[in-house]
Amino acid sequence: MVVQKLLIYSLLTVAILFIQVGSASVFLQDSTEIPGDQLLATMNNTTNLSSSPFPIQFFYNTHCGSCQEAVEFLNGFTVKNPDITVLYHDLYNSSANSSMFTEYKTKFNDNVNIHYPAVFIGDVVLVGSFDIASYTETLTTWYQEKRNTQTIPGFLSWITRLFSGK
Numbered sequence: 157m158v159v160q161k162l163l164i165y166s167l168l169t170v171a172i173l174f175i176q177v178g179s180a181s182v183f184l185q186d187s188t189e190i191p192g193d194q195l196l197a198t199m200n201n202t203t204n205l206s207s208s209p210f211p212i213q214f215f216y217n218t219h220c221g222s223c224q225e226a227v228e229f230l231n232g233f234t235v236k237n238p239d240i241t242v243l244y245h246d247l248y249n250s251s252a253n254s255s256m257f258t259e260y261k262t263k264f265n266d267n268v269n270i271h272y273p274a275v276f277i278g279d280v281v282l283v284g285s286f287d288i289a290s291y292t293e294t295l296t297t298w299y300q301e302k303r304n305t306q307t308i309p310g311f312l313s314w315i316t317r318l319f320s321g322k
Contacts, residue, residue: 182287185279187265195280195291199298202279209278209299211241212292215257216273218248225285226273233292240296247272 182190185206190198199205214230216223230242245253261270264281275282277295282288 181269181283182291183264183266183270183281183283185264185281187269189269190280192287192291195294196298199280199295205302206278207303209296211243212296213245213256213260213276214242214273215245215247215253215260215276218246220272222285223273226275226288229285229289230275230292237293237296 182192182195184190184198184202212230214226216226218224227244230244234240234242245256247253247257257272257274258267260274260276260281261267264270264276270281270283273283273285273288275288275292277292278299280295282291282295
């Protein structure tokens with residue numbers, strides 16, 4: 157009986173070690189958590205999204221291992237996407253950056269689940285290096301395409317009004 161309990165505890169301990177903590181997340185500004193695989197579908201079905209998602213706001217701490225992974229990813233991302241600006245905000249010993257991070261978390265109605273590293277892109281925040289690396293490019297491309305599809309009808313409407321005298 158003692159051996160069985162010991163075996164069960166050992167198996168549970170090993171299982172816990174292999175299960176990653178759900179610390180990475182994707183949130184909408186209304187604090188709704190989105191499964192990463194449903195990000196684009198959610199964005200396509202969400203109304204009143206920001207038309208100005210850039211520059212990307214990135215909050216991190218220089219003494220955080222996960223943050224360093226996110227920094228490396230974003231450095232590569234900006235090289236591949238020079239037209240997208242990423243503003244880096246190191247939270248280490250910076251009360252100004254910490255205050256700004258608190259303001260962003262408040263805008264997203266979430267001071268609990270949003271922690272560093274975090275990337276704010278328009279109405280979405282990506283938390284944790286895994287989600288930052290997995291969804292930054294997808295989300296920025298989505299916003300760029302959305303902006304382009306809205307620009308063309310808006311331009312055509314403006315041209316129509318111009319020539320119709322309205």
